[in-house]
Amino acid sequence: MWIVAAGTECSGSTSNALTNPRGIFVDTNLNLYVADCGNDRVQLFLSGQVTATTVAGSTAAGTISLDCPSDVALDGGGYLFIVDSNNNRIIGSGPNGFRCIIACASTSGSTSNQLSSPSTFSFDSYGNIFITDQGNSRVQKFLIESTSYSVTLNQPNLCPSTTWYTNAITFANSSTVGTSVFGVFVSINNTVYVANQQTNQVVIWFEGSINPDKIISGNLSSPNDLFVTPLGDLYVDNGGSNHRVDKFAFNSNISTSIMSVPSGCYGIFVDITNNLYCSITWSHQVVKKWLNDNVLTSTIVAGNGTAGSTATTLNVPIGVSVDAQVNLYVADCYNSRIQMFPVGQLTGITVAGASAPGTITLSCPNGITLDGNGYLFITDSSNNRIVGSGPYGFRCLFGCTTISGAAPSQLNQPPTLRFDSYGNLFVADRYNNRVQKFMLASNSCSLSYNQPTFCSNALWYSSASTFASSSTIGTSPYGIFIDGINTVYVPNRVTNTILTWPQWSNTSTTSSYSNLSNPYSLFMSMTGDIYIDNGYSYGRVDKYIFNTSIRVTIMNVNGSCYGLFIDINNNLYCSLKNLHQVVKLLLNNGTTIPIIAAGNGSVGSLSNMLNSPQGIYVDSNLNLYIADCANNRIQFVQTGQLNGV
Secondary structure, three states, X not given: OOOOOOOOOOEOOOOOOEOOEEEEEEOOOOOEEEEEHHHOEEEEEOXXXXXXXXXEEOOOOOXXXXXXXXXXXXXXXXXXXXXXXXXXXXXXXXXXXXXXXXXXXXXXXXXXXXXXOEEEEEEOOOOOEEEEEHHHOEEEEEOOOOOOOOOOOXXXXXXXXXXXXXOOEEEEOHHHXXXXXXXXXXXXXXXXXXXXXXXXXXXEEOOOOOOOOEEEEOOOOOOOOEEEOOOOOEXXXXXXXXXXXXXXXXXXXXXXXXXXXXXXXXXXXXXXXXXXXXXXXXXXXXXXXXXXXXXXXXXXXXXXXXXXXXXXXEOOEEEEEEOOOOOEEEEEHHHOEEEEEOOOOOOOEEEEEOOOOXXXXXXXXXXXXXXXXXXXXXXXXXXXXEEEEEOOEEEEEEOOOOOOOOOOOOOOOOOOEEEOOOOOEEEEEHHHOEEEEEOXXXXXXXXXXXXXXXXXXXXXXXXXXXXXXXXXXXXXXXXXXXXXXXXXXXEEOOOOEEEEEOOOOOOOEEEEOOOOOOOOOEEEOOOOOEEEEEHHHHOEEEEEOOOOOOEEEXXXXXXXXXXXXXXXXXXXXXXXHHHOEEEEEXXXXXXXXXXXXXXXXXXXXXXXXXXXXXXXXXXXXXXXXXXXXXXXXXXXXXXXXXXXX
């Protein structure tokens, strides 16, 4: 059974009638738009109404004249787009009113800028318009030109604890990408491009494809790197023999020379202001040109052309990347560092490498990219690994043994890397003659610690391996913390230090802090700050600001904290075993004096009492769990309550 939503079942031009209605659209408020072809208008029926208002057509003052509109849709801003069928054109609206946007000559035709009695249309997620061109028996795709992009490539928003599977999938091998593969790129619509230096071609896979969908040839000679803009234009290094960078316009197999270069570009990038960058590796400099002019010459933006290790020189620069503030990052291979050149500056700052304290040691970095938060990801080529940064600093992601190999977890001098829109990483594995895809495993931003999901029948091996012994962690170890990127932290109560093991590492590093005595527990925040018990001699909990030795007293206590925890509301909890209570403090509230969260300070087994409480945990509902040691029980204290269950 159906009911009439619009029209009287009789042809007419009144506000409640229609003549040959065609396309329809319903907005999020359940208002109905009708392309009223025979009346040359678009009608709007408000939700629940059968009388309409004309919102486009000659009878609606200030809009536009139509001739048999056949389809209608709204964009995300609520503006109308119309197929004006008998005028063979597409109409759009905006804050400045209506205008023709496609085939504006209104003459029927079959060229790429013409339509013939178009009937329906639809947007894709990028704003491109697909049109059923009825009179030409075809579907036409019109690409959007005028959208401004805040980034020109995939820069996913990654959390501090993001992880990837360390065994990669081979996306492409030598049968399709040739040997010594160097350049790989993933566009914003997840199309993968690889430069095949053997066949002098660019091999292309659309999203979801296993086999190549397209191959571009065009008088290329050993192309190194490549870049694809959000509009789909492809820029390819052609400098080795032909001394230029070539552009293949979207969907074209014909190239045009866009920049003259003395030799190959091992790194190519297009920034948000439409500047093309080329890393002229063997000239030890990076150049750029604005793509909106017709000149082929470029200007120097980094390096003076002489190999060197000063702030103004480079030595075999390879990968380049430019952030949203138009700062330039250069993988300075032979100097084993990453240089950042602020916009307009020729003097670089080392942001990664042995000469930048607190970062990471590199060996001939090749490729570089940024995530959505501006953190660096680097192909540490001669170490055969990929490293990344985040709020906790730098860490190795893949190939962390630094030994070259062809196993799924190994690499052999990788030169370039790119994200897809989901956060998966594509890596050109040069001397394994393949492109590897490292799949995103987790990307949760809500916790600084791990909270895995287990199956109901999960099992663990009953025999353990010794991760650390007393020779490293001292006698009677107590606290341990593992952060979201699987770095292990253990306080050594004998030496009053904190030991850390990065993921996959068997060797710890030791951090020494002044005035630290017999620390039992520690906890790391989402920002990488370490909170550590210092109650035994000094009666406090200390915070060490991420990547520094700067200490701040956060909470005053009357004994050792056998458990520390920070909840999602930024409350710090301390389990005072010898005082038989748990206290808490809202961080950054201007005081160091905590309040009681559980226990009345007297030994006991009643619901409001504890006996030597130790470990604590707070769930996402702010309920407190306590390991009530001497009472041999776990107490559950609901948020806002002092009595446990």
